[in-house]
Amino acid sequence: MTPLGTPGSTHSNRADRPDIRVLLVDDHAVMRAGFRMILESADGVTVAGEAATGAEAIAAASALHPDVICMDVQMPGMDGIEATRRIVSDPSLDPAVVIVTTFDRDDYLFEALSAGATGFLLKNAGPEELVNAVRVAAAGDALLAPEVTRRVIERFAATAAPGPGPGEPASAPGRAPAADAPPGPREVKPTPVHPELTERESEVLRLVAQALSNAEIARRLFIGEATVKTHVSNILQKLGARDRVAAVVYAHRHGLA
Incomplete structure (x- = not known):
């Protein structure tokens, strides 16, 4: 799970x-x-x-x-x-x-x-x-x-109503352009992907979006599981996300998974 x-x-x-x-x-x-x-x-x-x-x-x-x-x-x-x-x-x-x-x-x-x-x-x-x-x-x-x-998160991210994600202002970068806007080059997302996330939190968010457990993330990053839980807590707070679902949707919308 x-x-x-x-x-x-x-x-x-x-x-x-x-x-x-x-x-x-x-x-x-x-x-x-x-x-x-x-x-x-x-x-x-x-x-x-x-x-x-x-x-x-x-x-x-x-x-x-x-x-x-x-x-x-x-x-x-x-x-x-x-x-x-x-x-x-x-x-x-x-x-x-x-x-x-x-x-x-x-x-x-x-x-x-x-x-x-x-x-x-x-x-x-x-x-x-x-x-x-x-x-x-x-x-x-x-x-x-x-x-x-x-499959569920990808559909959730693809079909969710347009608009700001958790913690994003209405004019946040990375949103799909208007229908009449000319296509532009693919945006390269900086790290961290959210202005308030640290690089480590961005890294943890990427792994969360890959459906890894806290224990698996801890092993991947060579840190303690309690530290992972703290990072995830900070991520949810900074994104304004109610739960992990919203955080994963954010990650998919920003090309992290």
């Missing part, structure tokens, strides 16, 4: 909780029961509650304040994408939302990221994958499985 976590992320207060509290959202009771059995057999994981619809998920998230929400997509009434969007936009809540669905569809992946989800898992994943996804999401370290990261 691609890491997200940093001391500056919205999930930084989970470390002082003894167990990872999970909210299961799925309109099939049998599926919820299966997930509950898998998760509650794992050390340090507790299922705090269940919901069968998007509306119930919002209410349960507000009442229970889970660390992680395992969210189905297709449900009666409000779907999981819209429920994710509303939960993530609520400043009083800070769960990591992992979309868990039967369908390996790019539009679901894209919409989930747009809504603010920090993970995406298929329901045919093994029990160990589910437990691992919940653990790394709770630690603030989950984004997507490596096999889907690149």
Whole structure:
């Protein structure tokens, strides 16, 4: 899984909780029961509650304040994408939302990221994958499985509405020229790629955009994993990025991956 976590992320207060509290959202009771059995057999994981619809998920998230929400997509009434969007936009809540669905569809992946989800898992994943996804999401370290990261982020970056990226002014360099503007030479991006990023932070951002974990980045750069987390935290803060997804989109838009 691609890491997200940093001391500056919205999930930084989970470390002082003894167990990872999970909210299961799925309109099939049998599926919820299966997930509950898998998760509650794992050390340090507790299922705090269940919901069968998007509306119930919002209410349960507000009442229970889970660390992680395992969210189905297709449900009666409000779907999981819209429920994710509303939960993530609520400043009083800070769960990591992992979309868990039967369908390996790019539009679901894209919409989930747009809504603010920090993970995406298929329901045919093994029990160990589910437990691992919940653990790394709770630690603030989950984004997507490596096999889907690149195709989703590339689509996200290519189809996102034009305009400034995180932390960029409206007139930031590197934007696509207007339709009637003559083509010019390919811009060579300086290092650092963002005026407030140090060279080391720019280097870390490039590796983040390549779907490397914090541990892999640490090994690549011969630095400690805690140092990598600090760099990622600084990157998110300087870019004005809510999470690692936005930082990766920024990196793709600037030709870093």
